[in-house]
Amino acid sequence: MTDNKRFSHLAADARWQAEWDRQETFRTGRGGADRPRSYVLEMFPYPSGRIHIGHVRNYTMGDVLARFRRMQGHDVLHPMGWDAFGMPAENAAMEKGVHPGGWTRDNIAAMKKQLKRLGFALDWSRELATCEPDYYGHEQALFLDLYAAGLVYRKESAVNWDPVDQTVLANEQVIDGKGWRSGAQVEKRKLSQWFLKITDFADDLLEGLGDLKDWPDKVRAMQENWIGKSQGLTFRFEIDNPPLTLEEIRPDGKANHPDTEYIEVFSTRPDTIFGASFVAISPEHELAQLLAVDDDALDAFIEECRKTGTTAAELETQEKRGFDTGLAVAHPLDPAWKLPVFVANFVLMDYGTGAVFGVPAHDQRDLDFARKYMLPVTRVVAEPGSEDAPIHDEAYTGPGRIVNSRFLDGMEVEAAKAAVIARAEAEGWGEGSTVWRLRDWGVSRQRYWGTPIPFIHCPACGVVPVPKDQLPVVLPEDVSFEIPGNPLVRHPSWKHVNCPQCGGKAERETDTLDTFVDSSWYFLRFASQPEDKPFDRAEIAKWLPVGQYIGGIEHAILHLLYARFWTRALAHIGMIDVQEPFASLFTQGMVTHQTWQDAAGKWLAPEQVEKRGDDWIIIETGEPAEAGRVEKMSKSKKNVVDPDAIVDQYGADAVRWFMLSDSPPERDLPWTESGIEGSWRFVQRLWRLFNKVESAEGEDAALDRKVHQIIAAVGGDIEALSFNKAVARIYELANAIEKAAPSASRNVAIRTLLRLVAPMVPHLAEEGWSLLGGHGLIADAAWPEADPAMLVEDEVTIAVQIKGKLRDTITVAKGLPNDEVERLALASDKVQRSLDGAAVRKVIVVPDRLVNLVI
């Protein structure tokens, strides 16, 4: 039982959670329409089965902000849902013989229960799960809208194919060229797949980053790099002695033959065009493929390039290697100047044109290559005075003037780039162009547990969209996972339909959508949930963009870029009026924990070890344990703590308090036993304080001022998401109250403290509010206001420095004139002793802060 000695979370937590549910306290839209709106959103979880401590930290932060905004009188939208499609459900189906849907829905139920125990101020009436037809049906409609607008297309594309599991693998599932599950050698297979035209928005997505002032620099930089805009010149080298054309080699004479008249290259440094000494093409370049037909040595070289790995470490050490094709190309600015053509292992086929021209003097990679194959190295950019400086083993990439370059000589780099582009365009051998690293978004997944792509393949009509009145295309429930492959393909009836256009026999698309599509618009559906359409435009205009989005840095690129794209695409087709979904983004740090290992290197769980003096021992055996690094919690290292267990033991409030304490929220938070115990003790200390309101008279001016200073500070800290600082301020106030003698001021201070901690420790706060006779729920109470007049002290402590070194402090009335302060400073014994008779040359007085005496 909770009494005036001890706060019992076991009784209080559940009671207040039930009360919030009963009153629908956190339902959006209660209490008037003209209040300011706040949309606070945390990245919704994948229903893996259990919440982990990282979720607890993430949602606690959002919860404090949401509760704080409510107390400030805002209408708060703070929803929760489930990113419920994805592979783990299918893996569970294969391993345990359960149905992905049942597995997922059970997990959702379990995790929802866990979240409820933490007392989050969520509007559960808007809960959604992406695996339910009432969500993904609307997603199918949106996909069709984007298709109608020309933003969806189909194209042949290579995938990683696991021949044993009969399935497509994501890159992360291919380990050393083998399938992660089957261990089979993975093949590249060409499949016709669905793509979203994210590249149409490349420039907008890049430009838009500039307006996202409240996003972390890091995330913006990562997206910028990912989009990867490069500007330069695309141009052509005429091939001097063209090889046989494709038609002559292959009797079928396909239309997509490579043009063997020229090689097209892209460069961001057209200013260095006179420094060219070779042309290199990718092993996958069609010209290379063509030449290899008649050249076994080249064929072998290409095969070898294909085999070598592409991991960062391998690329680091891998040599630049080339194969001289014997072809020669003419320099576009001097047809008599011939350059050799190599097939080179460092040229990427999927960037630019798959071919480059090499300028060894000004590109390190080209220089390495040129030295190896003894190609000429000509300096064409130089800083003043170094025109003739030889290039040794380091390429010069800095600024300078152009040299050895005929009509470009003497120009600065930028001017020379423009001049070459202008000349190329005038003469017709090239044009200024922009190349992006960003690729279109392939959304086809050959899997069951995802949103069915709403198209039908008709032998007569081709690819036909499912008419909107036939949506949702619902996943069949009667599927089995005993045989590898996509169950949708072998389902006896599901895919067999009549063509909506001609009525003839046709087949459904059996691919499903990438789950990143599901999470690209859920924040819209949270804001507005009509039955007959994805969302209501006017409601979206009211709530979007999300005021504060909080989640992990791991989503810096994919999820956040796709959601930005999807939002812009919907705006582009006129369905919504916002361009950017998340006005402010916060990426929180991980929860880490100490690790331990035994002598054999086996990981030990926290409950298996115990500290004896300065050393750790294994409780069961008494053998020594080795304390390792503090690392991200992971099952394999056994350093996880289970949220349910700690909520049982310490209560939701102590756990929440710990999540907010000590570490700045963007940094890692080390979980410690002593830390959570400290939080629990503070919860108890607050409870004792709330029980100490006794009738008392009189003012305590110093405490009054402290209260108002802390109100202002805590509010500002929560606004800035600096929860660790808000926590420190609250400790400060609690300390001050405990030291103060009983007075009316002290009682006010305690009641104020109660409201200040309410967003953080809501169960305790409700209990205290009810104890102290508060009206209604503290969740609905107003945030205390700081009186600006109370923020100023009437006395200030002034530092007295001699040449910047502190010698004494003096306490004076606030606003004392400078000459008075100076006089008092000089009157100090300590100052006189330090001066030791030296003459003061200059005195600097910063009002109400310090005096600096210069000798």
Place this chain on the structure above:
RNA sequence: GCGGACGUGGCGAAAUGGUAGACGCAGCGGACUUAAAAUCCGCUUCCCCUUUCGGGAGUGCGGGUUCAAGUCCCGCCGUCCGCACCA
């Protein structure tokens, strides 16, 4: 290689260019108790001196700007994260 962040006590950390170390954890001492736990009070950057008073050093390293630098500038060193043969 490119980009981002960071470097402050035993630990997590504070600090609009103006008294470095707020607040918490751990530790030490004391009170209460038969005892322990809990609680309360005090100390707690380091070094020197000392009974006290005091003095010196100090925010990764080296310079600079300034009356004054953890904070600003230049150059290093180190750690973490992301991307990477991107032409």
